[in-house]
Amino acid sequence: MSKLKKEEAIRIMKMRRRPDPGKEFWDGYWDRLEARMEKDAGVEAAAAVPAPASPRRVFNLVPRWAYAAAAGVMILVAGIQIGRWIGPGETSFALSGARAANRNPLPVGQIADYFNRSKVILLSLANFDPRSEDPYALNLALQKQVSRELVDRGRELEALLSGARGKRYKNLIADLKTILVQIANLDPEENAQAVEIVREGLAAKEILFKISIALISLRSAEEPTDVAL
């Protein structure tokens, strides 16, 4: 495909015609412009921030070297504070982690065991499909018994928990107990319906997800932090 000559292309392009918006358009142009400018002025006035209060003007008066000096001093002070916080002789996070653990001892193993046992019960119900499985395969009697035991165990654990971390586990145990009580009280004649109610409760409170998170957290608390810096 050969290109047009330059002059020919320009000649064609110059045949372009613009539409005439008409007399009415031009006659009303000023009024529309004036209305628009008044509207814009109103918006700008509403959005205007009082200039004297602007801190930018004050900062503009301060020389740049002053900012650099201030930043240097702040870094120095922050370094001293961090040094004090770590303390003399303690050069690893392992030590500070152990110190924190000693302040708030948690029955980590017991909590993890409790969550694991609860998880087994809950998973068996969550994965149970009443339409396709034999309800008797669920062995509901055993699960009701274990749930009762877990409710009691949960009460004991709650008494042992304190502090911010303890409170987090305590809340989860309280939610779990609510579900476990429901399981413990399931009517053997209405298995399918009862299981559905429990499953809805599980989903609403995202219990299984919370248990998984709690178990990960507990596992990391159990592992020794021996990575010295």
Place this chain on the structure above:
Amino acid sequence: MNTPDEQDLIERLAAGDRSAFREFVERYKKMIYKLAYDMTQSHHDAEDVSQEVFAKVYRSFHTFRKDARLGSWLYRITVNTCRDFHRRAPRETAAGSSVSLSSEDPPAIEATAWEDDPEKAGAGVFLQARIDRALALVSERERAVFILRHYEELDLKSIAEILQISVGSAKIYLFRGLRKIRKELADFRGPAPTEVSYE
């Protein structure tokens, strides 16, 4: 240089004379609308852009150097406003450009030489569509240079001043734009120059 009329208007505008601003709008509204229409290819966008240009002029006339050329300053504001307009509300056309023809726009063909001949009228519509498409295919900067050079009949030095680029760059943009346009119109043979003329 500005004409004595323009210089008088500049003085009055600088003094904050409201009636001078209205006079200014009446004098330049068609010029700015025309350029905005060429850049946006949309009547509604052209009106929007032209009003925005006047609002900018009103707000920032104190920044205008009295020894500068008023026309160049207005062209620059218009081109920049078109650019900002496209960035704010980019719209895609079949050609992939950010300009478009709105279906609500007035017809691009005036009832002139073709109105008595349906065949010629059809060819005219087709021609306008091809020209618009060719303009839409070039980049924003290439389009601005082409329009200022061939529609506004400005020399390259003035175009470079308006777009705040070097004359060499303006030449390159013009060359590139024209190359794309020639390629787009390669298979097109328009009517003879005597049949239609560009206003």
